[in-house]
Amino acid sequence: MDKFAFIIHPLEREDIYxxxxxxEKMPETVVDHFVKLIPPVKAAHxxxxxxxxxxxxxxxxxxxxxxxxxILTLPLEKVLxxxxxxxxxxxxxxxxxxxxxxxxxxxxxxGISIAREIDIPVTTGNSYTVATAIEGTKLAAVKMGHxxxxxxxxxxxxxxxxxxxxxxxxAKDVKRLILxxxxxxxxxxxxxxxxxMNPHLEVAYTLDVDRALQEAQLVISASGAVEALxxxxxxxxxxxxxxxxxxxxxxxSVSRERxxxxxxxxxxxxxxxxVDFNFNFGYPPGTAYACMAETMMLTLEExxxxxxxxGPIIEVEKVQETMELAEKHGFKLxxxxxxxxAISEDQIxxxxxxxxxxIMAFL
Numbered sequence: 001m002d003k004f005a006f007i008i009h010p011l012e013r014e015d016i017y018x019x020x021x022x023x024e025k026m027p028e029t030v031v032d033h034f035v036k037l038i039p040p041v042k043a044a045h046x047x048x049x050x051x052x053x054x055x056x057x058x059x060x061x062x063x064x065x066x067x068x069x070x071i072l073t074l075p076l077e078k079v080l081x082x083x084x085x086x087x088x089x090x091x092x093x094x095x096x097x098x099x100x101x102x103x104x105x106x107x108x109x110x111g112i113s114i115a116r117e118i119d120i121p122v123t124t125g126n127s128y129t130v131a132t133a134i135e136g137t138k139l140a141a142v143k144m145g146h147x148x149x150x151x152x153x154x155x156x157x158x159x160x161x162x163x164x165x166x167x168x169x170x171a172k173d174v175k176r177l178i179l180x181x182x183x184x185x186x187x188x189x190x191x192x193x194x195x196x197m198n199p200h201l202e203v204a205y206t207l208d209v210d211r212a213l214q215e216a217q218l219v220i221s222a223s224g225a226v227e228a229l230x231x232x233x234x235x236x237x238x239x240x241x242x243x244x245x246x247x248x249x250x251x252x253s254v255s256r257e258r259x260x261x262x263x264x265x266x267x268x269x270x271x272x273x274x275v276d277f278n279f280n281f282g283y284p285p286g287t288a289y290a291c292m293a294e295t296m297m298l299t300l301e302e303x304x305x306x307x308x309x310x311g312p313i314i315e316v317e318k319v320q321e322t323m324e325l326a327e328k329h330g331f332k333l334x335x336x337x338x339x340x341x342a343i344s345e346d347q348i349x350x351x352x353x354x355x356x357x358x359i360m361a362f363l
Contacts, residue, residue, distance in 0.1 A: 004059040004299040005090030006099040006292050007083065008043060008281070010067050036074075038065040040086035042093065043279055049296055050273030052330040057299045060093050061279050062086045064104060068247060069226055071103040079107055080114060087118045096304040097121045099295030102246045106224050110161060111310040123298060123308040125291025128322035128331075130165045130314060132290040133220055133244045133266035135333050138173075140240040140264050143336075143348050144355070146217050152176040154216035156209060156230070157223035159186040162244060165314040166220050167194060176202040178212045181223075210234045218242075220266065221249035232257040238355030242266045246289075255338060260355040262348060264336045269293045272330030287334045297325040 043063035050056045064086045071079050083104050090098040097120055100111050105124035108114075115122040141148060151174050157163040158179035167177060171194050179187050187205040194203050206212050213219070213234040222244040223229055228251035230241065237260045243250040244266035255263050267290035268283060275286055288296075298308055309318060326332065336343045 002057045002299050002302060002304075003093065003095045004057065004097050004099065004295050005062050005087075005093060005095035006059065006101055006295050007040075007062050007064050007086050007090075007104045008101045009064040009071070009104060036066065036070065040064050040082065040089050042089065044277060046275065046277050046279075048274040048276045049271060049300075051300045052272060052328065053300075055300055055329075056273070057296065059296065059299070060090065060095065061277070062090055062098075068103045071107050072226060076108055083107070083114055084117045087114060087120075087122070091118060091120055095120060096302075097123065097295060097298055099291060100124050101289070101291060103224075105291070106160075110312055111307070115307045115310060121298070121304060121307050122310060123295055124161075125289070125294035125309060126162050126165075126314050127309045127318040128269075128294035128297070128326065129222075129244060129267045129290040130162055130169065130319045131323045131326070132269055132333055133162070133166060133222070133242055134169055136264055136266055136336060137218060137220055137240060137242040139333070140242065140262055140336055140348075141218055143345075144238055144240055144262055144352055146238075146240065148173045148218075150175055151217045152178060152215055153218045153220065154178045154180065154212050156180045156212075156219065156221035156249060157225075157245070158205070159183060159190055160222060160224055161312050161314045162222040163220075164190060164312075165316060165319055166222070168197070168316055169319060170220075171198050171201050174201075174218070176204070178216055179203065179205040180207065180209050180212050181205075182207065213239075221245055222266075223249050225249060228252075230254060235261050237261065237358040238352065240264065252339070260351060260358050262336075262343070262351050263338050264343065265338060265340075267291065268334045268337050269326070269331050270334045271296065282340050284334075284340075293326070293331050294322055297322065297329055297331060300329050301325060 041063045043061040046059040087098050153174045155163050155167050159181040191203045219241040230250045232254050239261045241263045
């Protein structure tokens with residue numbers, strides 16, 4: 001049976017405390033030093049994945065004991081060395097491909113240097129992540145009464161691999177795009193690329209997330225920041241916010257304090273078969289992140305000869321291909337979700353009603 005592996009890591013210290021309860025009583029500096037010393041480990045054996053075609057596969061979660069903050073702040077050479085060691089463990093377990101999860105997919109050159117050091121293909125899973133983020137946003141927009149052709153879409157983290165691909169793919173659907181990132185020169189280049197592709201598209205860019213939020217009905221956020229960028233203020237009533245980032249770009253307080261906006265989690269899919277992850281990463285049984293699902297789909301396709309979804313540019317063709325592979329094998333969007341829970345039609349109707357009330361009050 002063909003096998004895959006997927007690298008996971010704790011996003012925050014709280015994730016470490018769930019694994020090592022004693023660590024919560026220790027000073028943070030001690031905990032940080034402790035996790036740096038632990039080697040990568042096999043965290044779980046994944047079974048029960050079965051395609052619509054009848055093919056079955058199995059896989060492994062490989063645990064990389066570094067938090068998101070450590071991955072971004074420790075010397076790059078040390079971080080890459082540890083990720084490569086985790087990938088070597090995947091090889092030893094018989095995996096035919098390995099996926100880079102969370103911040104292991106963005107460090108350095110987004111997987112290229114890692115792929116050079118191992119003998120099996122590598123993917124970040126970002127192509128299918130883009131596909132599901134777009135699918136979820138479009139579905140949520142319809143339910144909230146937005147017409148894409150009349151809407152403004154804000155892309156946070158627009159010059160990153162996910163944000164750029166989202167911008168290119170949504171450019172044909174919306175009236176206006178607002179791009180937000182940290183580098184003004186990269187934003188200018190992306191704006192030029194988008195307007196060459198669609199001269200009629202209105203494109204603006206800014207470094208100011210709060211200012212951009214005031215103008216957007218739809219938001220897709222994939223910044224790669226360590227802390228939340230989107231807070232309850234400035235968001236338009238009735239807005240749809242699709243948060244693809246890990247850790248989250250949309251603060252938890254948005255859902256608590258703004259009952260007139262719809263926040264959804266991008267990239268959560270149902271996996272075909274009776275899958276058992278043997279690991280609790282916070283989602284209902286049978287569901288996974290889209291980046292994990294991409295690794296599974298490539299395994300089902302026996303794509304063991306070339307890397308996929310690496311580097312700073314995600315090819316639109318690969319995003320479209322993952323949509324086709326999802327249909328072929330039976331992966332599908334796990335509805336609309338927020339805070340790891342399904343959002344019901346009644347909840348969406350109530351959010352829409354509150355938004356309409358607030359808009360009327362402004363008139």
